[in-house]
Amino acid sequence: MLNTVKKDSSANTCSGQDKVIIGSNRKLLLSDVKRIAQYPVIIDLSPDTHDTVKKSYEMLKLLADKRIPVYGMNTNFGDQVRYMDTHLKCDNSELYYASMMRRQINIIKSLACSQGQVVTPEIIRVTMTLRAHCLAQGYSGVSPDAIATILSYLNAGIAPVVRCYGSIGASGDLIPLASIAACFLGENVEVSYQGKIMPASEAMKQAGIGKLRPQLRDGLALINGTSFMTAIASTALYDLNRLFTQTLSAVAMSLESMLVISSAYHPLVHQLKFHKGENSINDFILNFWEGSLLISNLDELRTTETAYKPVQDYYSLRAVPQGFGPLQENLSTAVLWVENEMNSVNDNPIVDAEENQIHHTANFMGYYITEACDLLKADIAQASTWIHALLANMLHPRKNHGLPVNLTLDPDNHNGFRSMQLLSAALAVQNRKLAQSQQAFSLPTEGDNQDVSSLGAHAAFDLRESVMNLERLTAVLLLASAQALELRGIQKASLRAQEIHQVIRAHSPVLSECRPMSAELTSIVNLLQEELI
Template sequence: MKKLKKNQKSNVIYIGSTSWLTIQDCKLISKHQCFVKIRKKTFTHMNKSYEFLKKAIDQRVPIYGINTQFGDQVTLLDENFEGSSKEYYESIENRQKALINSHCCGLGDVVLIDFVRVAMILRAHCLSQGYSGVKYSAVNALVSFYNHDINPIVRQFGSIGASGDLIPLASIATAIIGGNTEVVYRGKIIKATQALKLTGLQKYNPQIREGLAMINGTTFMTAIAALAVYELKRLFDQMLTAIALSLESLKVIDCAYHPLVHEVKRHKGEIEVNNFVLACWRGSQLITNINEARSKLERPIQDYYSLRSVSQGFGPFFENLDRSINWIENEINSVNDNPIIDLDNAKIHHGANFMGYYITDACDLLKMNIAQAATWIHALLAVMVHPRKNNALPANLVKDPSNQNGFRPLQLLAASITVQCRKLAQCHQSYMLPTEGDNQDVNSLGTHAAFDLQNAVTYLDKLTAILYLAVAQALELRGIEKISDTGKKILASIRKVSPTIGKCRPLTNELNNVVMMLREEKI
């Protein structure tokens, strides 16, 4: 397949074989801030793919999921395989509808509409590339649901990430074929059939393998992962800024962040993180020179590990984030279907492109990095509130620690959230469970991993907000005139929603306000 190209056009996102979608595009799609169109260049390839597949079906070539049963029952041929064309095609059509309806059986919480929107368009993007043997009308049915903002109800449980996200995607497909399911339309939950009437859309009648094509891929897990990683990419710089400023407030010794130290270690991520930290400190009078530390001997000449090894610790996170975005964007733009129609060689390939292992590995990697980051933030907070460790800041980060608890309870809060991040860091591959008559004897659990990544990012948002509140307090205590240019800007932003903490007061609302500032990129 040729390398896909990215298209940028205001308020319109194009899908098809010459389009390259990004996690940024997925964010726009998730908020329904764009109109989606199918590239006309893809029509010809799609139609040829469909006609090639139809010809093979006419010739009674056994093809998975069309004239055979599904999964481990693939050896069961259609009962009308040798019958008349009318009976044969009616049976094929009924099989597609039965597949969709039978797999519309998810349980658990209703998932965010954002995920459903992205999943619909990623499925359409996959099918529009012309390797799935579906007609333009099938892709257009998905796109029309999105453009009319009809969002099928999808529930959390059902996918194991092998044969794709069968049950979640069937929940979408059931609505598109006018089945007995519900959708969210204009803020209300209504029957799918009612939404079709209100918008003037027709229920779709899947042909040949279009039912299978709509549900047999990785697009649901990919939608969740794409949005989670989009938020993590935003959060990474915000988190690293908070960490850099916490080091500044603790008067970290400078030599651990000398560029040469990291150049000789040779890792790109480590060097990038170190440069970022140094940039955050520009203009600061608080960073301790190693010669000053040696001459006064009021403190050790080496800081605690959490203070002096940020570059080494977060370099892998930096690189894993880039690697994971690459994997996820490849999956976004992939043909994650089975079978694959190969027009160039006039073949139909039965494979396993519905497997979600790249999504699983991307999410598992980042969950481990988030767990480490959470532990690190907790360690920094512990240093900041403890007078034995914080280089002459007052205990609890308040001027009257004998009467005020200050930030000590926030360290407890951080510990509580950190435990959740660490729990979510478990590798999903170790939980793989053979199923479906052992046909799916291995599976990716990519959707589980993606949901857990999304939750982990949410927790890291909260931890970063806690650290920002502590950083603002600590920098003020050091003296505004001494802090870095970045510190001054951050302090001004934080003080818009959270005043200096003197006497004890409830902080939940202020913390939530900082979380919202992070998500809205106001910090």
């Protein structure tokens, strides 16, 4: 099994309306992310969530009434935690609670300062859903109104405008999440609603949603977690999980076109290495080649007096299982880690109503997200370099075993796939740059209170870009492989390769003369995204 994402989930479809259930005793899976991202999928709470949330809120309210200091409720935040609420010992409860509410409003307003490119509404929908899911576990002490407000926005199709820069992954994603929460307060910020960008207050008015009045620690709870980085990572990981098999298919086609020697793919070879991923990929490639007449036999090459190729292939042709095996295994690990983070209580402090305890901790740290993304970025850089190498083999007459230069029959007048090789080099180089470990760039900040940081959002954005580039590289390799197999004789190719070739040719004809290829490459990328290849 190459696909590591489970299809069963806690999401339900009822009464003809697509609905995802979150909250207590519910586990979201990576397969839910695609649906959550799309409005008008309804996000609703499990029936037992209300009581769970109410218990933790009432416990926190009791501590507030007793004037017991709790971080972020009646103390200031971060490096300023030493500053207690000036009304903590005031007998006037009205002034005391008004002071706590003002503090919650101020922390949201002050942190709503994201910059850079606007993040897609789909990622923001996932972010909001994951934040609501976290708070609905009943360990944050939030008011039911805080969760209800998030769901109101989601189910009305309102997506706050959030820009990509601000999070450093310590104390979670403070700035991006505050940019979302500021909308709930009706602040002078923008949202996307019904295809238009408008002030949050206008969208709330049209949708019939009132302003949130944050209680106790509602403001901090809305912004103090990993929901933004996890949303980015989960959407990128969903795409990579789908793309991985498609990329392997493109690789298998290219190997066929290069008359690869089957000896390197004998099952015994990989059984002797013991690695699960390596063996799984080898099995995939062997199954893909079913029916192929283009795979070379080593014994035949050894006995042929005028062999059409050497008895051993280049590394990129004979080492695919060993090279792509780690990516498959790291992909499985990343799915586990990201799904755990999706369902985690990533807040601080944690309110344990059952044991009547408050824990001041650091579950808002996003190191598992960072590690998952950093691992996969490095693997994607390797895969990108590999695709470039395969393309080079197919295009160069010194290496391609009889294929025409640049896969064109008229090299005097036409350039064939030469430009595609340039494009693949540009994409591969970018992915190699993105492969740098984000954890290595941790920078102390906020009065050195946040003296270590995960940089999870940075890593997740880099992973997202890497996946998109790998998708483009896969499209290039598919086009080149389709052309190379035609030149060999498409009827000699494997059954699966012939199926893929037929789909490709419905959107991109043979490259016999020079023509602009940007639109056709985009068409192949769309086919990959629609899982038609």
